Amino acid sequence: xxxxxxxxxxxxxxxxxxxxxxxxxxxxxxxxxxxxxxxxxxxxxxxxxxxxxxxxxxxxxxxxxxxxxxxxxxxxx
Amino acid sequence: xxxxxxxxxxxxxxxxxxxxxxxxxxxxxxxxxxxxxxxxxxxxxxxxxxxxxxxxxxxxxxxxxxxxxxxxxxxxxxxxxxxxxxxxxxxxxxxxxxxxxxxxxxxxxxxxxxxxxxxxxxxxxxxxxxxxxxxxxxxxxxxxxxxxxxxxxxxxxxxxxxxxxxxxxxxxxxxxxxxxxxxxxxxxxxxxxxxxxxxxxxxxxxxxxxxxxxxxxxxxxxxxxxxxxxxxxxxxxxxxxxxxxxxxxxxxxxxxxxxxxxxxxxxxxxxxxxxxxxxxxxxxxxxxxxxxxxxxxxxxxxxxxxxxxxxxxxxxxxxxxxxxxxxxxxxxxxxxxxxxxxxxxxxxxxxxxxxxxxxxxxxxxxxxxxxxxxxxxxxxxxxxxxxxxxxxxxxxxxxxxxxxxxxxxxxxxxxx
Numbered sequence: 311x312x313x314x315x316x317x318x319x320x321x322x323x324x325x326x327x328x329x330x331x332x333x334x335x336x337x338x339x340x341x342x343x344x345x346x347x348x349x350x351x352x353x354x355x356x357x358x359x360x361x362x363x364x365x366x367x368x369x370x371x372x373x374x375x376x377x378x379x380x381x382x383x384x385x386x387x
Numbered sequence: 388x389x390x391x392x393x394x395x396x397x398x399x400x401x402x403x404x405x406x407x408x409x410x411x412x413x414x415x416x417x418x419x420x421x422x423x424x425x426x427x428x429x430x431x432x433x434x435x436x437x438x439x440x441x442x443x444x445x446x447x448x449x450x451x452x453x454x455x456x457x458x459x460x461x462x463x464x465x466x467x468x469x470x471x472x473x474x475x476x477x478x479x480x481x482x483x484x485x486x487x488x489x490x491x492x493x494x495x496x497x498x499x500x501x502x503x504x505x506x507x508x509x510x511x512x513x514x515x516x517x518x519x520x521x522x523x524x525x526x527x528x529x530x531x532x533x534x535x536x537x538x539x540x541x542x543x544x545x546x547x548x549x550x551x552x553x554x555x556x557x558x559x560x561x562x563x564x565x566x567x568x569x570x571x572x573x574x575x576x577x578x579x580x581x582x583x584x585x586x587x588x589x590x591x592x593x594x595x596x597x598x599x600x601x602x603x604x605x606x607x608x609x610x611x612x613x614x615x616x617x618x619x620x621x622x623x624x625x626x627x628x629x630x631x632x633x634x635x636x637x638x639x640x641x642x643x644x645x646x647x648x649x650x651x652x653x654x655x656x657x658x659x660x661x662x663x664x665x666x667x668x669x670x671x672x673x674x675x676x677x678x679x680x681x682x683x684x685x686x687x688x689x690x691x692x693x694x695x696x697x698x699x700x701x702x703x704x705x706x707x708x709x710x711x712x713x714x715x716x717x718x719x720x721x722x723x724x725x726x727x728x729x730x731x732x733x734x735x736x737x738x739x740x741x742x743x744x745x746x747x748x749x750x751x752x753x754x755x756x757x758x759x760x761x762x763x764x765x766x767x768x769x770x771x772x773x774x775x776x777x778x779x780x781x782x783x784x785x786x787x788x789x790x791x792x793x794x795x796x797x798x799x800x801x802x803x
Contacts, residue, residue: 327453344453351520358517 314361314387315380321356322376325349335377357383390567395643395799396635397476397628398740399468399577402727403439403621407471411737412744414726415752416775420605421727422619428585435597437604438583439621439728457521458534459498460581464624464733465531466538469575472626473539476640478573480539489543489571490532491562493555493578495732495789496587497528497547503586528732531579543571549732551789552692554578555625556735559797560649562629572634577736579624591620594659598695608729609756610693610700610722611770618694621728625736627743643743644799647782648679654792661699661788665706671794672710672784679798681782683711686718686798688751688783690738693722694729701763703786708765719751719778721771726755735787739797742783746801751778 319333326343339345339353354370357363357379363386365373373379398408403421405411414421421439430436446455446463449470455463469490473480505522524530529547536545544565548557555578562574582591591597598617600607608619635642652674654667661668676683691703700722708715723741730737745751757772764770783799 325456327451327456348520348524355517355519 312384314383317360318357318376318380318383321360322353325353325356333376335375335380337376338374340374361387363387391569392632393563393566393629393646394632394635394802395627395646395743396630396640397472397478398643398743399471399475399626400624400737400740401441401444401464401468402623402625402730402737403441404726406441406444408475408740411740412748415723415741415744416748416750418753418755418773418775419726420608420755421621422604422607424604425583425588427583430588433588434592435588435599436601437607437619438588439619440583441623457525459501459525460622461494461498461579462525462531462534464581464622465492465579465626466534468577468579468624468626469535472575472577472628476628476630478628483573485540486542487572488541489562489565489574490535490541490545491558491565491574491576492532492535492547493558493732493735494528494531494547494549495551495554495580496582498526498530499582499587500584501526503584535575541575543574550793550795551791552729552731552734553787553789553793553795554732554735556739556785556787556795556797557651557793559627559629559646559735559739560651560795563646563649566629566631572631574629575626576629577624577626578733580731580733581622582731583620583622587620596696606756608695608725609758610691610695610725610754611704611761611764612757613759613761615695615697615700617696618724619728621730623730623737624733625740627736627739642802644746645802646797647681647800648675648798650675650678650796652794654794656792659790661702663702665702665709667792667794668703668706668786668788669709671796672706672786675784675796675798681798684714685782686711686784687778688719688742688745688780690742690783690785691720691722692786692788693754694724695722699788701761704764704768708768716767716769719769719771719776719780721751722754723752726752735785735795735797738787739785739799742785743799745778746780746783746799749777749779751776751780
């Protein structure tokens with residue numbers, strides 16, 4: 311697992327209080343990991359802080375799964 | 388329209404001297420102090436370095452980590468105390484009509500720590516407003532009853548009353564009237580507060596409201612003692628289940644007491660100072676007696692607001708003498724804030740619980756830390772100094788007064 315992927319997963323485990331095994335690439339924040347709309351906003355903010363990037367709202371809307379978050383951040387770095 | 392009778396059928400307490408109703412009661416009658424040096428933050432530069440924090444409390448023993456993280460401490464405390472009270476009431480949550488169960492809660496401030504933390508984070512940044520999406524919903528004072536209703540599905544009236552230190556007494560009185568008028572069968576009421584924070588301690592210190600007896604925290608809250616120098620900040624929650632008497636009787640519930648009346652008034656005088664002649668305080672006790680339809684001579688016990696401030700304590704006792712006349716000396720008067728500290732918006736709830744338990748056990752908890760007689764206090768009054776007293780309490784009054792001049796008073800009566 312890349313460094314980015316493991317950091318992304320650690321944030322998801324911490325913020326959503328889910329088990330690490332559940333945080334698989336195709337898992338959806340809302341459908342699989344129990345996130346509500348506020349959780350999703352918080353996740354995006356944590357990614358911005360952790361990786362020192364800005365994720366505009368219109369792009370944040372397209373980050374709905376673990377894999378989408380990892381590839382967005384890999385592309386932004 | 389005939390008003391319904393309202394009774395207490397469940398209690399829950401999370402306090403600086405005990406984390407359950409039973410622990411709280413045992414600490415009250417043994418005269419235990421909840422004050423100690425603050426552990427939550429570095430107090431080196433603070434005038435007051437102690438408070439009544441909760442002891443051995445971990446929110447995650449009661450709430451899952453994800454749930455706990457989305458709640459300010461004042462809401463976590465509310466969840467824990469209300470769960471205890473609901474369990475104590477033995478209400479069958481699968482059977483009751485949840486459309487007729489309300490939650491009316493009291494909080495003087497709300498999520499002060501959440502507010503503080505978010506503003507500190509902002510100040511640390513470059514001016515970009517990067518606030519957490521949970522900032523507002525964690526901080527607002529009405530979120531505690533909101534969360535209680537979400538957990539249990541209670542769909543009746545749901546809100547928080549805010550009147551500083553009178554908040555949870557206001558909540559109880561609203562709960563009482565809501566059931567009296569037939570709008571609800573059951574209301575989960577009470578209050579919670581978690582203001583032992585940098586902002587809370589600094590803010591109250593700036594008002595010269597807090598005791599600065601740093602050399603002896605456990606004796607700092609000393610209501611009615613001549614050397615009292617301010618209140619000791621406390622935190623926690625008290626929860627009370629109020630229920631329609633017929634509803635409680637029909638399900639064979641244990642009934643602790645009847646709530647027979649509530650009084651409300653305002654000093655209309657000063658933002659923080661009590662009126663020197665106690666006119667608002669006199670009015671609130673009179674209103675309360677009238678609302679309950681009883682005579683002053685029927686009151687056996689008063690749990691005072693008694694915060695251990697120089698002005699407030701004397702003004703309240705003078706008001707009691709004015710309202711009760713010669714009978715004042717027959718009343719078992721106390722201030723349990725001598726042990727718990729001042730829980731602000733939760734004070735009315737935990738002190739009402741103390742009075743209800745005093746009725747149940749036939750024992751009035753003491754006003755601890757009394758050493759020096761105050762010449763301004765009538766020596767004939769029984770202030771239950773330093774030791775619990777046996778007393779068959781049939782009618783008990785609980786007083787609370789808040790910054791802003793808000794006064795609220797509740798009367799409880801033992802069922803025959």
